[in-house]
Amino acid sequence: MSEPAPLRLAKPGVSVDRVVAAVLARIASGELNPGEQLRQEDLAEELGFSRVPVREALHALAEQRVLVHQKHRGFFVAKRNAHEVAQFARMLELIEDDLLASIRWPTAAELTRLHALNERLLEVAEDYEVAETAALNREFHFAIFGLSPHSIMVEELERLWRLAHPYILADMITPDSRRARVAEHRAVIERLAREDRSGVVEAMARHRRRSRLPADAAAAQLR
Numbered sequence: 001m002s003e004p005a006p007l008r009l010a011k012p013g014v015s016v017d018r019v020v021a022a023v024l025a026r027i028a029s030g031e032l033n034p035g036e037q038l039r040q041e042d043l044a045e046e047l048g049f050s051r052v053p054v055r056e057a058l059h060a061l062a063e064q065r066v067l068v069h070q071k072h073r074g075f076f077v078a079k080r081n082a083h084e085v086a087q088f089a090r091m092l093e094l095i096e097d098d099l100l101a102s103i104r105w106p107t108a109a110e111l112t113r114l115h116a117l118n119e120r121l122l123e124v125a126e127d128y129e130v131a132e133t134a135a136l137n138r139e140f141h142f143a144i145f146g147l148s149p150h151s152i153m154v155e156e157l158e159r160l161w162r163l164a165h166p167y168i169l170a171d172m173i174t175p176d177s178r179r180a181r182v183a184e185h186r187a188v189i190e191r192l193a194r195e196d197r198s199g200v201v202e203a204m205a206r207h208r209r210r211s212r213l214p215a216d217a218a219a220a221q222l223r
Contacts, residue, residue, distance in 0.1 A: 015049050015050075015053035016053045016056045016057045016060070017057075018047065018049070018053075019043065019047060019049060019053055019054050019056075019057035019058075020057045020060060020061060022043075022047055023038065023043075023057065023058070023061060023066075023067075024061075024066070024162060025131075027066070027077060027162075027165060027166060032077050033077060033166065034077050034078065034079040034080065034166050035076060035077060035079040036076065036077045037073075037074055037075065037076050038058060038067065038074070038075045038076070038077070039074065040054050040055055040058065040074070040075075043058075058075045061075075062075060064159065064162070064163075065078055065163060066078060066162055066163060077166070078163070080167070085164070085167055088160060088163060088164040088167070089164075089208075091160055092157070092160055092161075092164065092208075093205075093208060095153055095156065095157045095160070096145065096157065096204065096208075097201055097204075097205070098150070098153065099145045099148040099150060099153055099154065099157065100144070100145075100148075100197070100200055100201050100204060101197065101201065102148045102149060102150055103144065103145075103147035103148045103200075104147050104148075104149075105147075105192065105195045106144075106147060106192055110143065110147075111189065111192065111193055113143060114140060114143060114144070114185075114189050114192070115189060117136055117139055117140045117143065118140060118182055118185045118186060118189065120136055121133060121136045121137065121140070121178065121181065121182050121185070122178075122179065122182045124136070124178075125175045125178040125179050125182070126175050130169065130172050130173060133172045133178055134165070134169055134172060137172065137181065138161065140185060142154070142158070144188070144192070145157060171211040177211065180210065180211070181207075181211055184203070184206065184207040184210065184211070185207070187203040187206070187207075188200060188204055188207065190203075191203050
C-alpha cells in the first residue's frame with residue numbers, strides 16, 4: 001500500500017464528497033483557521049451546490065470532530081486547547097512509530113519518488129502560499145506509512161492528521177522551517193535506503209521533536 005485511502009467521511013454522493021474535500025483543503029491551506037465559522041449559504045454559493053449536500057458534508061465533518069456544531073450558531077473549525085493538542089501529538093507518535101516498525105523496505109522506484117517529493121518541497125520553500133508545501137509533506141509521509149500492511153492504522157493516522165493539520169501547518173510558515181523539514185526528510189530517506197529500521201524510527205522522531213505540534217512538550221506529561 002503506497003497511497004492514502006480515498007477520503008470517505010459522508011454517505012456516497014459526488015456533491016457531498018466535493019464539499020468535504022473543499023472544506024478540508026481550505027483548512028489544510030490555512031484559509032480556514034481554528035475557531036473560524038463556516039456559513040452554509042456562503043459555501044453553497046461559492047461551490048455551486050444546493051444547501052443539502054453542504055449541510056450533509058458539514059455534519060459529516062462535525063461527526064469526525066474536524067468541525068464543531070453549535071446549536072443556533074452553526075459550524076466552526078475545531079479549536080483545541082493545549083492538552084488536546086498534546087493528545088494528538090502523543091497519538092501520532094505512537095501510531096507512526098508502530099507503522100514504521102512494520103513497513104516493508106521501499107523499492108528503488110519508491111525511493112526515487114520520495115526524493116522527488118522532497119526536492120519539490122525545497123523548490124517551493126520560498127513560496128508565500130503554504131498549500132503546496134502541506135500537500136507535498138503529507139504525500140511524502142504517507143508514501144512511507146503506506147508501506148506498512150496495517151491499513152486500519154494508516155486510515156486512523158490519516159484521520160488524526162486531518163484533525164491536527166492546522167497545528168502541524170504552523171511549522172510550514174517560514175522558509176527556514178521548510179528547509180529544515182527537507183533536511184530531516186533526507187535523513188529519513190537515507191535510512192530507508194540502508195534498510196536501517198531503528199535509524200528510520202529515530203530520524204522520524206527527531207523530525208517530530210523539531211517540527212510537529214506546538215504542544216509536544218506537554219505531550220511528555222501524557223507518557
